[in-house]
Amino acid sequence: MFCEQCEQTASGNGCHQWGACGKSPQVNAVQDLLIHCLQGLAQVALRARELGIKTQVADLFTCEALFATMTNVNFQQQRFTEYIKRAIAIKEKLKAQIQQVSNTLENWSELACFEPDCNSSLVEQGQDISLKFISQSGTDIDIFSLKLTVLYGIKGVASYAFHAQELGQADEAVYQFCYQALVNLQCQDLSLNDWVNLALEVGKINLRTMELLDAGHTKTYGHPIPTPVPLNTKKGKAILVSGHDLKQLKALLEQTVNTGITVYTHGELLPAHGYPLLKQTYPHLYGHYGTAWQNQTREFAKFPGAIVLTTNCLMPPHEEYQDKLFTLGPVGYAGLSYLPGNSEGTPDFTPVIQRALELPGFREDEPPRQVMTGFARNAVLGVADQVLAAIGSGKIRHLFLIGGCDGAKPDRNYYTEIVEKVPQDCLVLTLACGKFRFFNKNLGEIAGLPRLMDVGQCNDAYSAIQIALGLAKALNTTVNELPLSLILSWYEQKAIAVLLTLLYLGIKDIRLGPTVPAFFSPNVLKLLAENYNLKPITTPDQDLAACLG
Numbered sequence: 001m002f003c004e005q006c007e008q009t010a011s012g013n014g015c016h017q018w019g020a021c022g023k024s025p026q027v028n029a030v031q032d033l034l035i036h037c038l039q040g041l042a043q044v045a046l047r048a049r050e051l052g053i054k055t056q057v058a059d060l061f062t063c064e065a066l067f068a069t070m071t072n073v074n075f076q077q078q079r080f081t082e083y084i085k086r087a088i089a090i091k092e093k094l095k096a097q098i099q100q101v102s103n104t105l106e107n108w109s110e111l112a113c114f115e116p117d118c119n120s121s122l123v124e125q126g127q128d129i130s131l132k133f134i135s136q137s138g139t140d141i142d143i144f145s146l147k148l149t150v151l152y153g154i155k156g157v158a159s160y161a162f163h164a165q166e167l168g169q170a171d172e173a174v175y176q177f178c179y180q181a182l183v184n185l186q187c188q189d190l191s192l193n194d195w196v197n198l199a200l201e202v203g204k205i206n207l208r209t210m211e212l213l214d215a216g217h218t219k220t221y222g223h224p225i226p227t228p229v230p231l232n233t234k235k236g237k238a239i240l241v242s243g244h245d246l247k248q249l250k251a252l253l254e255q256t257v258n259t260g261i262t263v264y265t266h267g268e269l270l271p272a273h274g275y276p277l278l279k280q281t282y283p284h285l286y287g288h289y290g291t292a293w294q295n296q297t298r299e300f301a302k303f304p305g306a307i308v309l310t311t312n313c314l315m316p317p318h319e320e321y322q323d324k325l326f327t328l329g330p331v332g333y334a335g336l337s338y339l340p341g342n343s344e345g346t347p348d349f350t351p352v353i354q355r356a357l358e359l360p361g362f363r364e365d366e367p368p369r370q371v372m373t374g375f376a377r378n379a380v381l382g383v384a385d386q387v388l389a390a391i392g393s394g395k396i397r398h399l400f401l402i403g404g405c406d407g408a409k410p411d412r413n414y415y416t417e418i419v420e421k422v423p424q425d426c427l428v429l430t431l432a433c434g435k436f437r438f439f440n441k442n443l444g445e446i447a448g449l450p451r452l453m454d455v456g457q458c459n460d461a462y463s464a465i466q467i468a469l470g471l472a473k474a475l476n477t478t479v480n481e482l483p484l485s486l487i488l489s490w491y492e493q494k495a496i497a498v499l500l501t502l503l504y505l506g507i508k509d510i511r512l513g514p515t516v517p518a519f520f521s522p523n524v525l526k527l528l529a530e531n532y533n534l535k536p537i538t539t540p541d542q543d544l545a546a547c548l549g
């Protein structure tokens with residue numbers, strides 16, 4: 001097995017025996033086989049598009065299947081077998097359509113013709129494919145590094161595109177790019193420079209994809225507004241919804257109206273409370289329970305109701321809470337109940353509701369405590385004049401964007417410590433699940449503004465980028481010239497896509513931790529350091545001094 005797509009990767013140089021995330025070598029092999037099948041499908045879809053044939057089924061399927069291979073999404077071998085069979089079926093259907101339209105007999109490549117033998121071991125075939133991919137690319141370590149960067153980046157793009165299309169937002173250019181990138185991963189004749197450019201193109205297309213997702217969220221649920229979110233629980237039956245998917249959360253809220261069940265968010269769904277059309281329409285969307293994904297085994301075990309996981313990050317579940325945990329969409333784990341979607345992708349949540357009613361729920365009300373969320377681009381840029389005046393008068397010295405993923409490693413305490421040490425005359429913007437290390441700290445206010453503002457999920461990185469661009473525009477300068485420092489934590493492939501977007505935008509001086517990606521070769525790291533001044537985090541004191549210096 002070889003996988004080094006996430007920050008948790010074993011010994012910092014790839015999981016080879018078993019995934020540090022819990023992914024088995026068998027699942028890793030069928031994921032690699034699926035990616036290969038998706039590359040064949042991509043080649044056929046590109047030809048279909050050339051001929052004007054609609055590829056919507058392939059587009060949506062490719063995004064979901066790529067999403068399923070991301071870290072902590074799907075650990076279930078059977079689901080990947082099904083994805084592989086579907087990839088082949090969709091490809092063959094497209095080929096037949098192409099043959100009907102095209103006047104000549106198509107000369108399909110080996111990749112487009114590839115079809116695994118579903119009657120023999122898919123695991124062995126996946127292992128062969130992985131070895132072939134590594135041996136073809138592995139001779140040039142820097143090209144291999146950039147190929148992995150592109151592959152992992154488009155997984156992130158695909159996950160954002162998946163969410164955006166759920167909310168009716170799509171752009172042909174995104175699918176076209178993903179197909180081309182998948183095909184390019186098989187190319188032997190691209191130069192190092194070509195790969196650098198392709199990685200930056202991933203960043204560019206990711207910006208567009210995040211824009212689509214932002215439009216999907218804000219057009220469907222309104223612009224987030226600063227909103228207090230109870231952290232205390234209240235007496236009664238309960239359902240906890242984790243992951244990132246607002247559409248699935250809304251569907252569950254719809255189906256739990258008048259059941260007496262209270263719905264809590266977990267992890268990356270905290271910012272859901274900031275969306276007016278969710279909060280106002282569904283008063284039983286009450287509060288937030290728990291913290292970041294890596295604490296779920298403890299938090300899910302204690303939750304006295306049913307739990308739904310809409311996306312990553314799923315950890316291998318402990319036996320004590322398996323019977324109350326449900327998955328949907330691309331998420332899967334053998335032994336957990338899966339909620340299949342209808343033609344619109346919406347599940348029937350009846351089994352979740354029944355389970356929640358069987359379970360005891362919370363026995364009493366806890367004393368109130370709360371956090372704020374909802375400081376997305378509209379809210380922050382709405383007070384841009386206030387922010388800029390405070391910067392101008394020296395009341396606000398500096399802004400920090402301290403955001404990204406959380407994880408289990410102790411060196412992530414850096415992020416808590418740096419937030420605690422940020423001087424009183426500085427603002428902290430945050431986003432994604434890394435904030436749970438400090439989200440409930442009372443950092444006070446400056447110039448009538450809270451010193452800690454939660455922009456949203458990792459899926460809202462677009463919003464944070466717009467805030468930076470908006471402030472730069474108002475000051476007639478560039479993001480690099482703003483009194484702003486980006487201190488990011490990464491864990492999985494969405495974070496890679498976002499990092500590539502920031503590089504595509506030419507944003508410099510980003511500090512990245514807790515470690516730099518294992519798949520960046522020394523030369524790729526050198527290039528990023530020289531061209532973008534991208535650097536690893538050091539210590540909170542040293543980094544703060546450098547940012548404020």
Ligand code: FSO
Nearest residue numbers: 312313405432433458494
């Ligand atoms: Fe966290 Fe997980 Fe949102 Fe990631 S829940 S780590 S970047 O998958 O998705 O921030």
Ligand code: SF4
Nearest residue numbers: 003005006015019021
């Ligand atoms: Fe290892 Fe991360 Fe891959 Fe899991 S996703 S196998 S932890 S590199």
